[in-house]
Amino acid sequence: xxxLEQSPQSLIVQEGKNLTxxxxxxxxxxxxxxxxxxxxxxxxxxxxxxxxxxxxxHEKITAKLDEKKQQSSLHITASQPSHAGIYLCxxxxxxxxxxxxxxxxxxxxxxxP
Amino acid sequence: DAxxxxxxxxxxxxxxxxxxxxxxxxxxxxxxxWYRQTMMRGLELLIYFNNNVPIDDSGMPEDRFSAxxxxxxxxxxxxxxxxxxxxxxxxxxxxxxxxxxxxxxxNIQYFGAGxxxxxx
Numbered sequence: 140x141x142x143l144e145q146s147p148q149s150l151i152v153q154e155g156k157n158l159t160x161x162x163x164x165x166x167x168x169x170x171x172x173x174x175x176x177x178x179x180x181x182x183x184x185x186x187x188x189x190x191x192x193x194x195x196x197h198e199k200i201t202a203k204l205d206e207k208k209q210q211s212s213l214h215i216t217a218s219q220p221s222h223a224g225i226y227l228c229x230x231x232x233x234x235x236x237x238x239x240x241x242x243x244x245x246x247x248x249x250x251x252p
Numbered sequence: 253d254a255x256x257x258x259x260x261x262x263x264x265x266x267x268x269x270x271x272x273x274x275x276x277x278x279x280x281x282x283x284x285x286w287y288r289q290t291m292m293r294g295l296e297l298l299i300y301f302n303n304n305v306p307i308d309d310s311g312m313p314e315d316r317f318s319a320x321x322x323x324x325x326x327x328x329x330x331x332x333x334x335x336x337x338x339x340x341x342x343x344x345x346x347x348x349x350x351x352x353x354x355x356x357x358x359n360i361q362y363f364g365a366g367x368x369x370x371x372x
Contacts, residue, residue, distance in 0.1 A: 170359055181256075181343060182363040227295065231359055238308065239285050239297035240361060 142166065143230055145243035152218050153251050160213045160246045162228035170231035171211045172240060173202050177224045185213075223250045254278070256364035258344050264370045270332040273367045276325055277346030285345040285361060286319055286329050295343070301327065302349065334371045341366045 144163045152158045162171070170189050174182040186195045188204035188211060195202050199216045215222055225247050229240035257276040265271055277284050285300040299309040301321045309319070316335070321327040331338055345361040 172360065174363075179368075181365040182345075184360055184362060187360055229295075229361075238359075239287075239300045239311070240359070241297070242287075242295040244294040 142232065142241050143228060143243040145226075145228060145246050147246060148244070149247040149249070151249045151251060154219060155217055158215050158218055158248070160226050160248075162211045162213075162230075162243055164209050164230060164232075166209070166232055168204070168208045168211070168230045169233060171202075171204050171208075172229040173211070173213050174227045174229060175224050176227060176245070182227065218250050220250050220252065223248055256344055256346050256362055258342075258364035258367050260367060261365060262368045262370075264372065265334055266372050267335055268333045269371075270330065271334045271338075271369060271371075273329040273342050273344075273369070275327045275329070275344030275364060277327070277344070278362055279325065281346035281348045281362075282324075283347045283349050283359075283361075284321060284327050285347070286327070287343040287345065287363075289341045289343060289366070298329070298342075331369075334369075336371045339369055339371050341368050343367075 146161045150158060172187050173185040175185055176182045186202045188202055191206040191208045193204045201214045204211045225245045227242050227245045229242045232241050256278055259274045283302050286298040287295050288298055289295045296311060298311045299319045300307055304321045304324055317331055319329045343363050343366045345363045347359055347361045
């Protein structure tokens with residue numbers, strides 16, 4: 140079974156609309172990392188969350204980690220074509236955070252003009 | 253600043269051949285990770301090194317896979333012999349392990365562009 144579940148698997152959104160991607164775990168997350176991947180390219184780091192209830196923003200992207208540290212959401216406001224790509228959440232599943240990350244399967248985001 | 257550099261970007265080989273993937277981490281980083289990405293299984297950790305020492309290779313699929321890190325600026329992932337099911341995109345990532353609050357070490361990993369491997 141997948142330790143990190145991402146939803147939705149794919150998302151088609153009209154340009155200018157808001158959207159939310161979710162990442163859920165049955166275990167406590169000791170660090171939650173959001174990455175963006177363009178097709179055929181590597182992963183680009185977006186944001187890291189560690190504390191329960193933490194929220195971070197960069198430009199039009201906001202990420203939150205719930206108080207229980209088992210769920211994170213990524214929210215994009217007023218989407219643009221440049222937001223299209225695959226969004227992946229990765230997590231430290233062990234306290235100490237020195238290990239490799241466990242990743243969700245990703246959310247494919249398409250922005251329609 | 254140069255990011256994580258992987259070579260080759262694309263590799264096409266025949267079943268049974270040896271394949272070597274290369275990675276140069278970001279200068280100053282002390283941890284290096286090898287991942288494999290497929291449509292079916294997503295992104296999976298194969299092995300990671302800390303200060304050039306392999307820490308966890310439980311994700312390496314079989315004995316056909318081996319990885320080395322002879323120094324802080326170079327790592328290889330070798331598949332011998334290769335099989336069609338090894339076809340995937342292989343990523344290398346590096347990070348600077350640092351501790352913030354006790355028990356909350358930061359682990360921001362920076363990824364290379366990947367090597368797309370096709371085994372025919």
